[in-house]
Amino acid sequence: MISSILLGLLFGAVPIGVIAGVIGAAVAARDARDEPAEPGIGTVRRLFVYVLALVGLVFAAIGVSLLVSGALQVAFESVLVSQRSEALSTALAFTLVGTPAWVVFAYLAQRSVAQHLVEAASQARRLYFVVVRGVALVFVVFNAIGVGKQLVGVEPLSSHGWGWLVAWGGVWLIHDRFVANEPTTTAMTRLLERLYLAFGTVLGLMVLLIGINSVVVAPVNSAYEQLGATRLVDSALLFGLRDGVVVLVVGALVWAWHWLLHLARERGTTLWHVVVFVFGTLPGVALTVVPVAVLLYTTLTWFLGTRDVSGAHAHFHEVPALLGALVTGVATWGYHRAVLVESMRGNEAQSEPERVYRYLVAAAGLLTAAIGIATLLALACEGIAGAGNSLVRSAGWWRNPLLRAVTLLAIGAPLWAWYWGQLQRVVTREGAVARASLSRRAFVFAAVGVSLIALLISLVVLLFQVLRPLLDGDASLAVLRDARWSIATVATSAFVTMYYLLVMREDQAALRDTPAPERARTREVTVIASADTADELVVALRRIDGVRVRSWQRTDSSHRELSGAQIEMVRAGVAIADAEHIAVIVNDDGVEVVPFREA
Structure with a gap:
């Protein structure tokens, strides 16, 4: 047992190390003028103290978690003596090693703060608080969901989760109180604190959206099953509702604490924009557009296409899940759009995260529309080639592929046209600033590069499919049928490549003709x-x-x-x-x- 826990800690330290490395790189790139004149206890000693305090804290929290879980297990469950002694030995080992280690190094850290005022504003101390609260928050969220499901009867009562919730909840609460009493005083410590708030906001938002989806799907699915007369009494309705409500409440509490009470006040900062655009609005767009596309295709197939099943109930069985995703997407998209509209009053200039969001949505629309066009072209080639002597097709073989193409174009083309048109209007308004932005250059080069690679690969495949029957003396319309996807890919990717090559040349010409701006005075x-x-x-x-x-x-x-x-x-x-x-x-x-x- 103890070896599996240590192995889990080893692998769990990898993502934490990556996050700490990224933050460390940001710290290393800080302006030297932000550094205080007094060195305090020194960087090396400071890192030594906080790293060992973190290790001791993790060991202590694991030990306390196992002790609480073991006590509840002994009180309410029947456990073998051998299992009880093994669990108690593991819990005591972690507790007796971790607790003194954390107490000693936490005392050293607090003493350094008392002796050197500059230590309270050190990046290492704030990074320690960020990592500890981030790790503790993950444990609290997932164990709170498990405990909540036990309380509402979704899962049977057991000791599982209670110890981890108590121990890591205490860790989070203690360290959050420390942070509340030590306001950030430098740009870097404010950035580190915002990083934690952004992490908590995103984690809470994702859990909240999952909960909303579950709460919506449960009654819709129950009504759908009863409508199809497959269930007279749906016992899963209350089960699904209770399960979803628990997840929703936990996610809402975490999201409200980190976003509504804290990060929302940082309006206008880069991390605020990243959270709103990349983690709020963009998932909302995806969760709205994809269900609409699938619902549209499912409906068109039922009325105009070839059905795989005979009954309407079986054909539309995915509708409850799609409606749940749609409601979830509209909720997060609508909320974050309202936040953006409120924040951008009187400010027409686009931020870089906003540009990234718009270019990502435009790219999604472009890809969807391109697949739709390619599907239409491939279908046309297959229709021209005919069935041939070796292929047997049903009378309506073309219906479903045509409906797929129409669905993809109906969703992708307006999405691309709307967002790309907005971006082009921004370029007209802002000029060289918008043309030279990293997001625009990355999008244009990616569009040209990806479409050009697709063009080259499909050309190779097309030439092979054409030359082989020619050299064998077996050329016929069957070649057109076999090469239909290669032809469609060549035509579509060539069009996209040419269009964005023209956009690239236009941007380069405009930037070349624009006089070099004077070096901005900072x-x-x-x-x-x-x-x-x-x-x-x-x-x-x-x-x-x-x-x-x-x-x-x-x-x-x-x-x-x-x-x-x-x-x-x-x-x-x-x-x-x-x-x-x-x-x-x-x-x-x-x-x-x-x-x-x-x-």
Whole structure:
């Protein structure tokens, strides 16, 4: 048992190590001017303390989890003596090793904070809090779902999950209280905290969407089965509803805590845009478009196509699941679109995450429409070639392929046209900035590259399929039938390649004719205020082009809150200030915007 736990820890450390490595790279790339003058206990010693504190904490949490689960198992379940002794030995081993180790290194960390004020703002300390809360949150979410299902009767009562929920819930709560008492004071620690909030938001949102889907599917599926007279009494309805409600409640709590109470206030930051576009709106589009396409094809097949089954109930058996996905997609898409509309009032410029989102949707529409066109061309080739002597076809062989092509075109073409048209209008409005954006260049080069590769491969296959019967002296219309997909792929990929080559040339010509912009002057703004006020000012000032903002927290009793109008006045003053360095000082008497220069 203990070996399997240690092996699981080893493999579980890999993704954690990758995440920590990415964050570490970001930390390594930080501006040296963000570094405090006092070194504190030193980087190497700091990493040593927090890494060992993390290891000790994980061991202690596992031990406590096993102890609680074992105690509940002994109290409410019958367990063999040999199994009980093995479980107790494992739990005590982890607890007796991990708890003292964590206590010792946590004490060393807290002592360093007491001796060196700079330690409270160190990246290693904040990274420790991020990793611990992230790992604990995963354990809490999945074990809370299991415990909730036991409480509502979906699963039988057992000790499984309770110990892990109690132990890791305590770990999360303790460390979250530490974070609440230590506000972020540097740009890097704020970034690390936002990374955790983004992780918690995405995790909660995914669980919430799964719960919404389950709650919708259960009654729809029950009604569908009763409509088809396959079930008179559906005992699975309450089971499915209880199961879905548990998942929904857990996901909603996690999402609301991390998004509504925290990350939603960081409006305008890069991570805010990433969460809203990539993890909120984009999945909503997918969960809306795909079910609509499948429902459309299923309906067309029933009325116009060739049916695989005779009864309507069997033909439309996927409708409840598709409706659940559709409702889920509309919910997340609609909510995040409303958030975006609210945030973009008065701001016409697109952010890079928004561009990425729009290009991804345009790419999905382009691919879907291209497959639809290729299906039509292949069907036309097969119709021209005829059945031949060796192929027997039913009278309506062409119906379902034609309906598939129509469905793909009906979904993909409007999707591509809508988003690509919007992107082209943005290019017209913003000019060189939009043309030179990384997302546009990546999309155009990817469209040309992928379509060109498809063209080359399909050309090779087409030539082989044509040359072999010619050399064998067996050329006939059967060649057209055999090569129908190669011909369709060549034609479709050639069209896409030519179109986006023209787009690429147009962009390059426009950028070449655009005079090189003067090197943007980066002005440094230093905000000196209390923690809450500084955060609000930093978010507002970062909307000014060419401004780099950092903040310093006041340690005296000065604590002045600023209204929205006052923050806008400060923002306007900084925008028009003609200086390389600007200090924004908030005190009890008001706000001072002070231009200065280094001596």
